[in-house]
Amino acid sequence: MREQDVNQLIGHLFRHEAGKMAAVLTRLFGFQAIDLAEDVVQDTLLKAMSVWKIKGIPENPSGWLYTVAKRRAIDILRKQHLHEDHHIQISQALRSEWSLTPTVNNFFLDDEIEDSQLRMIFACCHPSIPYESQISLTLKTLCGLSIQEIANSFLSNEETITKRLYRAREKIREEKISLEGPAPANMPGRLDAVLHSLYLLFNEGYNSSHPSQLIRHDLCEEAMRLCLLLTRNPLTNKGKTNALLSLMCFQASREDARLNADGSINLLKSQDRSRWNKHLIEKGKYFLEHSADNDEISAYHLEAAIAGSHSTTPSFETTDWERIFHLYSALADIKPGPIVEMNRAIALGYAKSSADGLDALRKITGLQDHYLLHAAMGDFYFDLDDSASARQSYLQALGLTTSSSEKRLLQKKLESLPSVSST
Amino acid sequence: MFIFYGGDPSHLSPDAQQAHMQKWFTWVEKLTKEKRYVAGEALLPGGKTVSGVSKTITDGPFTESKEVVGGFFVVEAKDYNEAVEMAKASPDFDLGGSVEVRQVMKFDM
Numbered sequence: 001m002r003e004q005d006v007n008q009l010i011g012h013l014f015r016h017e018a019g020k021m022a023a024v025l026t027r028l029f030g031f032q033a034i035d036l037a038e039d040v041v042q043d044t045l046l047k048a049m050s051v052w053k054i055k056g057i058p059e060n061p062s063g064w065l066y067t068v069a070k071r072r073a074i075d076i077l078r079k080q081h082l083h084e085d086h087h088i089q090i091s092q093a094l095r096s097e098w099s100l101t102p103t104v105n106n107f108f109l110d111d112e113i114e115d116s117q118l119r120m121i122f123a124c125c126h127p128s129i130p131y132e133s134q135i136s137l138t139l140k141t142l143c144g145l146s147i148q149e150i151a152n153s154f155l156s157n158e159e160t161i162t163k164r165l166y167r168a169r170e171k172i173r174e175e176k177i178s179l180e181g182p183a184p185a186n187m188p189g190r191l192d193a194v195l196h197s198l199y200l201l202f203n204e205g206y207n208s209s210h211p212s213q214l215i216r217h218d219l220c221e222e223a224m225r226l227c228l229l230l231t232r233n234p235l236t237n238k239g240k241t242n243a244l245l246s247l248m249c250f251q252a253s254r255e256d257a258r259l260n261a262d263g264s265i266n267l268l269k270s271q272d273r274s275r276w277n278k279h280l281i282e283k284g285k286y287f288l289e290h291s292a293d294n295d296e297i298s299a300y301h302l303e304a305a306i307a308g309s310h311s312t313t314p315s316f317e318t319t320d321w322e323r324i325f326h327l328y329s330a331l332a333d334i335k336p337g338p339i340v341e342m343n344r345a346i347a348l349g350y351a352k353s354s355a356d357g358l359d360a361l362r363k364i365t366g367l368q369d370h371y372l373l374h375a376a377m378g379d380f381y382f383d384l385d386d387s388a389s390a391r392q393s394y395l396q397a398l399g400l401t402t403s404s405s406e407k408r409l410l411q412k413k414l415e416s417l418p419s420v421s422s423t
Numbered sequence: 424m425f426i427f428y429g430g431d432p433s434h435l436s437p438d439a440q441q442a443h444m445q446k447w448f449t450w451v452e453k454l455t456k457e458k459r460y461v462a463g464e465a466l467l468p469g470g471k472t473v474s475g476v477s478k479t480i481t482d483g484p485f486t487e488s489k490e491v492v493g494g495f496f497v498v499e500a501k502d503y504n505e506a507v508e509m510a511k512a513s514p515d516f517d518l519g520g521s522v523e524v525r526q527v528m529k530f531d532m
Contacts, residue, residue, distance in 0.1 A: 008445065009441055009445070014438065015438045045437055045440055046433055046440075049443070049444055050493055052444055053444050053448075053494075054447070054463045055465055144437045144438070146435075148436065149438065
């Protein structure tokens with residue numbers, strides 16, 4: 001092992017394998033024994049650390065981890081009777097000494113690992129669990145994040161996250177949630193809930209309100225990874241799943257261009273499009289193509305189309321704003337609300353005129369405390385040479401955002417305004 | 424010989440644990456490149472102790488985690504002092520670990 005040149009593990013291997021093992025072990029022990037599953041995962045990682053640090057990376061790191069976890073699982077299942085809430089077939093297989101080991105081994109095969117993860121996503125996103133708790137549970141169990149890491153990404157503290165996890169686990173007990181998955185009739189509704197959670201997760205990473213880190217790469221990555229998982233199973237590989245994944249790919253493709261080296265924000269207008277990740281854009285297009293569904297056009301389809309429109313345009317100046325305006329209009333029909341209206345108004349401003357855009361923005365109600373509305377109005381006032389109103393809007397926006405990168409951007413805009421001459 | 428004691432990473436997240444392990448890989452890579460690395464083994468915790476004239480077997484040692492020997496390296500150094508300096512590169516000090524540096528006796532004198 002020491003002769004290895006590549007002395008490095010794949011990025012986040014530990015975290016991802018932790019998630020996979022947690023899913024499989026929870027399936028073996030039952031969702032009610034999720035804590036025990038997490039203990040076994042923790043012990044497995046510790047064992048790996050103590051050996052690998054001295055002996056180096058084994059040839060098959062995942063296999064090594066699974067072997068250790070399997071042995072522990074077999075030991076535990078032999079001694080404890082955990083199969084009460086199991087499907088009757090699994091329960092019998094685990095109870096018999098003859099079939100215990102092969103059954104456990106089967107659960108650690110690639111397809112089964114994927115299957116377990118899918119069941120986990122559905123269980124974690126059970127509708128009776130509140131959204132913030134769903135996301136915390138998903139991140140902890142499926143994505144291998146620690147409570148501290150989750151707290152950091154949501155600008156929260158460990159106590160709050162611990163409470164959310166506690167609430168989730170209580171619900172699991174109360175509702176007797178299991179990993180057997182929703183009944184076929186409930187599947188579409190549950191898939192919607194899962195997609196919504198992943199959307200929220202991605203959004204949190206994409207434009208985090210964390211004051212000193214605008215883009216939480218990790219959260220976006222996890223959301224995409226889980227969404228990809230959903231596309232690999234016929235039951236969950238629906239048009240809207242692909243649409244959501246497409247949207248995430250397009251948005252994520254701009255990550256490298258959105259922030260400058262000093263951490264300041266680069267708006268879409270001034271981004272160096274050569275720094276957009278072409279691979280991700282191709283993926284975005286691929287999943288958009290696969291999102292065509294006879295059943296319906298979802299909000300994800302439209303948002304993906306909008307994002308795709310931007311991502312496949314070589315420069316800001318050649319953006320097809322009319323098309324984007326129409327897409328937002330369609331989106332407003334399915335997902336009415338001030339945020340969509342604001343984006344539509346901005347598109348109108350670019351498609352028609354700044355005056356039209358400003359008018360549309362002014363008509364929106366419910367966003368008085370939203371910094372983006374004021375920032376957008378500031379931009380249109382600037383285009384119309386109304387520096388006084390621009391200044392007012394930018395100042396209002398400045399007071400409403402918590403992100404230091406965004407504050408800096410707004411300061412820059414303020415500084416670029418010609419000074420108001422006194423009369 | 425470096426005898427590694429303690430070093431508890433259990434409070435770290437999986438990501439942080441992986442990053443910590445990377446420090447070990449980097450250290451060993453450096454020692455290997457400098458042709459100073461000779462051997463190393465990790466030790467499983469627990470075990471039995473055989474002692475006394477009557478060769479009594481007892482379970483253990485079960486010592487505090489700080490005192491558990493996790494493993495060892497055998498390395499080449501120009502002299503003992505250099506070996507002690509090299510031991511300072513162990514990544515586990517932040518985790519409460521320590522290194523005992525012992526000189527392997529050579530018999531060709």
